[in-house]
Amino acid sequence: MKIAVIKETYPEETRVALIPANVSKLIKAGLNVTIQAGAGELAGFDDVLYTDAGAEIAPGQAETLKDASAVLTLHGYGSALDTLLPALAPGQTLIAMMDPLAGPQVAQQLAQAEINGIALELVPRITRAQSMDVLSSNATIAGYKAALLGATHSHQLFPMMMTAAGTLKPARVFIMGVGVAGLQACATAKRLGAVVEAYDIRPAAREQILSVGARPVELNIEAENTETKGGYAKEQSDDFIARQQAAMADVLAQQDVVITTAAIPGRKAPVLITETQLQAMKPGAVIVDLAAETGGNCALTQAGETVVHHGVTILGPKNFAATVPNHASQMFGTNLTNLLLLMAQERGLNWDFEDEIIRDTTVSYQGEVVNARLRELLGLA
Amino acid sequence: MKIAVIKETYPEETRVALIPANVSKLIKAGLNVTIQAGAGELAGFDDVLYTDAGAEIAPGQAETLKDASAVLTLHGYGSALDTLLPALAPGQTLIAMMDPLAGPQVAQQLAQAEINGIALELVPRITRAQSMDVLSSNATIAGYKAALLGATHSHQLFPMMMTAAGTLKPARVFIMGVGVAGLQACATAKRLGAVVEAYDIRPAAREQILSVGARPVELNIEAENTETKGGYAKEQSDDFIARQQAAMADVLAQQDVVITTAAIPGRKAPVLITETQLQAMKPGAVIVDLAAETGGNCALTQAGETVVHHGVTILGPKNFAATVPNHASQMFGTNLTNLLLLMAQERGLNWDFEDEIIRDTTVSYQGEVVNARLRELLGLA
Numbered sequence: 164m165k166i167a168v169i170k171e172t173y174p175e176e177t178r179v180a181l182i183p184a185n186v187s188k189l190i191k192a193g194l195n196v197t198i199q200a201g202a203g204e205l206a207g208f209d210d211v212l213y214t215d216a217g218a219e220i221a222p223g224q225a226e227t228l229k230d231a232s233a234v235l236t237l238h239g240y241g242s243a244l245d246t247l248l249p250a251l252a253p254g255q256t257l258i259a260m261m262d263p264l265a266g267p268q269v270a271q272q273l274a275q276a277e278i279n280g281i282a283l284e285l286v287p288r289i290t291r292a293q294s295m296d297v298l299s300s301n302a303t304i305a306g307y308k309a310a311l312l313g314a315t316h317s318h319q320l321f322p323m324m325m326t327a328a329g330t331l332k333p334a335r336v337f338i339m340g341v342g343v344a345g346l347q348a349c350a351t352a353k354r355l356g357a358v359v360e361a362y363d364i365r366p367a368a369r370e371q372i373l374s375v376g377a378r379p380v381e382l383n384i385e386a387e388n389t390e391t392k393g394g395y396a397k398e399q400s401d402d403f404i405a406r407q408q409a410a411m412a413d414v415l416a417q418q419d420v421v422i423t424t425a426a427i428p429g430r431k432a433p434v435l436i437t438e439t440q441l442q443a444m445k446p447g448a449v450i451v452d453l454a455a456e457t458g459g460n461c462a463l464t465q466a467g468e469t470v471v472h473h474g475v476t477i478l479g480p481k482n483f484a485a486t487v488p489n490h491a492s493q494m495f496g497t498n499l500t501n502l503l504l505l506m507a508q509e510r511g512l513n514w515d516f517e518d519e520i521i522r523d524t525t526v527s528y529q530g531e532v533v534n535a536r537l538r539e540l541l542g543l544a
Numbered sequence: 545m546k547i548a549v550i551k552e553t554y555p556e557e558t559r560v561a562l563i564p565a566n567v568s569k570l571i572k573a574g575l576n577v578t579i580q581a582g583a584g585e586l587a588g589f590d591d592v593l594y595t596d597a598g599a600e601i602a603p604g605q606a607e608t609l610k611d612a613s614a615v616l617t618l619h620g621y622g623s624a625l626d627t628l629l630p631a632l633a634p635g636q637t638l639i640a641m642m643d644p645l646a647g648p649q650v651a652q653q654l655a656q657a658e659i660n661g662i663a664l665e666l667v668p669r670i671t672r673a674q675s676m677d678v679l680s681s682n683a684t685i686a687g688y689k690a691a692l693l694g695a696t697h698s699h700q701l702f703p704m705m706m707t708a709a710g711t712l713k714p715a716r717v718f719i720m721g722v723g724v725a726g727l728q729a730c731a732t733a734k735r736l737g738a739v740v741e742a743y744d745i746r747p748a749a750r751e752q753i754l755s756v757g758a759r760p761v762e763l764n765i766e767a768e769n770t771e772t773k774g775g776y777a778k779e780q781s782d783d784f785i786a787r788q789q790a791a792m793a794d795v796l797a798q799q800d801v802v803i804t805t806a807a808i809p810g811r812k813a814p815v816l817i818t819e820t821q822l823q824a825m826k827p828g829a830v831i832v833d834l835a836a837e838t839g840g841n842c843a844l845t846q847a848g849e850t851v852v853h854h855g856v857t858i859l860g861p862k863n864f865a866a867t868v869p870n871h872a873s874q875m876f877g878t879n880l881t882n883l884l885l886l887m888a889q890e891r892g893l894n895w896d897f898e899d900e901i902i903r904d905t906t907v908s909y910q911g912e913v914v915n916a917r918l919r920e921l922l923g924l925a
């Protein structure tokens with residue numbers, strides 16, 4: 164069975180879907196791997212490293228895709244998919260990020276073209292699938308980079324410093340939402356020496372906050388049913404959010420850097436910092452909004468931009484993983500490799516829909532939208 | 545005696561020469577302090593904080609300067625001085641950074657206008673003057689920010705991470721030159737979890753490198769007289785530099801991030817990384833060149849720019865301290881306050897040239913260039 168890795172076409176994308184170490188593993192498992200020439204270049208992986216690992220190098224996209232059973236890419240939706248789709252042959256399988264909960268139409272688009280689609284965002288949050296979870300990988304990178312970005316823009320140095328010019332107080336950093344990204348942001352800000360506090364509506368987060376050396380902030384307001392079956396934070400009522408915002412204003416006014424990470428898959432991000440709260444913050448404070456791409460946790464965030472309101476700098480970074488191409492490709496490629504090793508058989512992929520991982524991630528199969536959540540979103544259920 | 549703090553006019557400057565805590569101290573010592581309205585705004589210090597500390601607020605520059613004995617500013621040279629000088633009255637004292645070793649003409653310019661000038665860069669490197677050493681303060685900030693900048697641009701995450709997507713190897717960071725900036729860069733990269741190595745031609749640096757948790761790199765080449773009386777690295781012969789570069793090439797080829805900090809006061813920075821060495825580095829590697837403003841330690845550095853050559857990103861940052869205005873103003877203001885407390889008397893400044901600190905820092909006094917090093921550079925000795 165041939166696996167094809169194309170060179171990314173998405174703007175400013177620097178990653179590659181498999182690294183040479185992944186190729187070795189797949190070849191050992193009996194698969195063939197073809198890499199489009201130059202696909203790994205921006206991530207630090209020359210063609211020769213892929214050849215050494217046992218891959219074929221194909222000069223262009225067409226040769227790479229020819230006779231492939233599975234095609235791997237980072238971005239399998241939007242303009243990147245529009246470009247790729249005409250080059251794919253019916254019966255081929257596309258494995259990629261597809262943002263399917265925000266844009267379920269991707270499943271119809273693939274089904275219509277008779278492409279089998281596997282959307283990596285839909286990997287279930289179960290122990291067996293942890294090694295395939297690209298969202299966790301991306302969140303790890305985003306949390307780390309968010310702390311660096313906060314430190315870079317802060318008007319303070321993060322660590323306490325005892326210098327000949329007096330003692331500098333450590334910066335105060337506050338993390339809102341402690342999923343994978345939030346915890347990594349806590350850990351990184353702590354490494355840099357800041358005083359780190361964190362908040363999450365899920366009571367279970369308390370232990371996790373403590374485990375990375377940060378202090379959990381208590382608002383003394385009650386919330387119920389804060390966690391979904393999958394371990395994500397659940398959307399809250401307007402009333403709860405209002406009480407939360409009031410109690411939060413005092414906390415925010417103390418901070419030098421605030422990192423927000425509250426995202427709900429497929430939905431607009433909740434506003435955690437209103438303009439009123441912003442006005443009470445210290446002049447010179449910095450907000451890093453990791454939910455910028457889905458509307459922002461701060462009311463004044465602009466995705467991909469740096470804006471200043473009421474003396475507070477608000478950063479809305481996009482596609483953080485692409486800024487760390489080497490390690491990000493390693494993580495993405497390893498996630499993909501683990502999924503391929505689950506599904507790959509001698510003659511093709513195993514479409515065993517009894518397996519929760521295969522059932523949940525498959526969005527289209529043999530010309531049909533097959534994923535239950537997407538069928539519901541599309542009104543096909 | 546009136547001390548005046550003006551609002552900075554230098555492009556993109558965000559700092560202020562005194563913070564409110566400094567003002568309290570000076571007032572307790574019997575001085576009067578006038579702050580130009582808005583001078584501390586960008587550094588996070590509102591006028592009201594200065595008033596609370598006992599300062600007068602003057603609406604404009606002219607009112608601030610009127611009848612002041614000493615005028616404090618960050619940049620007392622170049623276009624900032626050209627703008628300020630006509631507003632000063634003969635007999636006033638200007639205390640500022642003046643870059644006097646690179647541009648000794650500043651002393652003549654001040655002497656001609658009968659302004660007494662104190663150049664903060666000339667504070668001697670003696671124990672008693674440590675608390676007045678603005679170069680050390682700036683170097684502390686530059687080293688910290690250089691490590692952050694390297695981490696931000698690196699294709700790797702700095703810390704080792706054991707994730708569900710496999711183990712990520714820590715980044716390798718190499719610091720060339722371990723003065724105050726280099727040691728701070730070591731410490732910060734180490735905090736972030738990188739594998740940190742460092743090199744300095746001064747054998748005494750070995751202990752200092754170990755003290756911040758980094759590994760000293762040995763090149764097995766001999767150097768003599770590597771340290772000046774003042775504790776700076778001494779300029780080396782061409783032959784020594786050639787041998788150093790050859791031995792260094794192998795070390796550089798292993799690194800993900802290289803931070804260079806070799807500067808010689810008043811001279812062009814030595815080239816530590818040639819284009820040949822650069823070509824042998826990993827694609828995706830990052831160089832942060834802290835000597836960019838004095839010509840650069842890498843042959844291809846451009847001050848204030850980010851350039852990519854042979855796959856290596858070369859950053860040439862300028863005026864790092866202004867990116868951390870709050871803490872940088874605290875450090876600068878504290879240095880200045882300590883110097884003022886040494887010199888201030890009831891009726892004016894104490895020009896006791898028997899005191900090494902006062903003698904070394906005074907560049908012009910009563911219409912004459914008085915500093916011995918500058919007189920020599922200007923051909924007046």
